[in-house]
Amino acid sequence: MIQEIKEGYVKIEREHGISTIEFYHPQSNALPGKILETLAHDIHSEGLDTNIKVIVLRSAGEKTFCAGASFDELAAINTQEEGIRFFSGFAAVINAMRKCPKLIIARIHGKCVGGGVGLAAAADYAIAAEGADIKLSELSVGIGPFVVGPAVERKMGTSAFSQIAIDATMWRPADWARRKGLYAELHGDVSGMDDSIARLSSSLSHYSTEAIKELKKILWRGTEHWDDLLKERAAISGKLILSEYAKEFIRKFKNKEKVA
Structure with a gap:
């Protein structure tokens, strides 16, 4: 099943109890609102499918796993309501x-920026290949990593989260992300990564569905308030994206002018 989206898609492939959800956008797998909406819907529906035992989340291409928020859509936000609606899309996927x-x-086959780091952090187990460097660029844009922050902090700890949130223009290498807990595994090449994903997903597809469900509850214990928390965080970003600073940054970025 494939959900066609203007300049992108989200598709699902199912085999032997494994559901693979793949997203694509020509701008380095950026995340416009429609892709976010479709991802949230598909993750929810696959989770309810009794024939599915495990989900693999991936993106298309060979270079960038995810470039984060779509700058085209950020540039088009003119009201706080529109801003909240857009950033609520990230909240919906994480939840x-x-x-x-x-x-x-x-x-995680390539670089992760912003929301891409959030996706990696919200996964239960992230397997990466060399070159999957990370960056939380939101503060430099004028908003801050407010929506993805709880997921990143939960996975990596407050210290590591604060480092990448504050130094918003610095790429952190994939091995740093592995050592800080974002990646469970880091392989030297894509082939090794895919072999490990195939091994683990196959094993999980034979495990008890009820045992996995109970384990997941324990792993995410303490996050029950995130429905409300991430809405509050989306409101912060929705307000800040209207600032003069953010608007100017996005204008320069889209026009390929030098930005700070």
């Missing part, structure tokens, strides 16, 4: 991953 009763493996 869908959190509440999904199936374990989610993230395949």
Whole structure:
């Protein structure tokens, strides 16, 4: 099943109890609102499918796993309501991953920016290949990593989260992300990464559905308030994206002018 989206898609492939959800956008797998909406819907629906035992979340292409928020859509936001609606899309995906009763493996084949780091953090088990460097660039844009922050902090700890949130223009290497807990595994090449994903997803597809469901509840214990928390965080970003600073940054970025 494939959900066609203007300049992108989200598709689902199912085999032997494993559901692979793949997203694509020509701008380095950026995340416009429609892709976010479809991802949240598909993660929720696959989680309810009794024939599915495990979900693999991946993106298309060979270079960038996810470039984060779509700058085209950020530039088009003119009201606080529009801003909240857009950033609520990230909240919906993270909460869908959190509440999904199936374990989610993230395949991180390339660089992650902003919301891409959030996806990796919200997965239950992220497997990456060399070159999957990370950056939380939101503060430099004028908003801050407010919506993805709880997921990143939960996975990496407050110290590591604060480092990448504050130094918003610095790329952190994939091995740093592995050592800080974002990636469960880091492989030297894509082939090794895919072999490990195939091994783990196959094993999980034979495990007890009820045991996995109960384990997931324990792993995410203490996050029950995130439905409200991430809405509050989306409101912060929705307000800040209207600032003069953010508007100017996005204008310069889109026009390929030098930005701070």
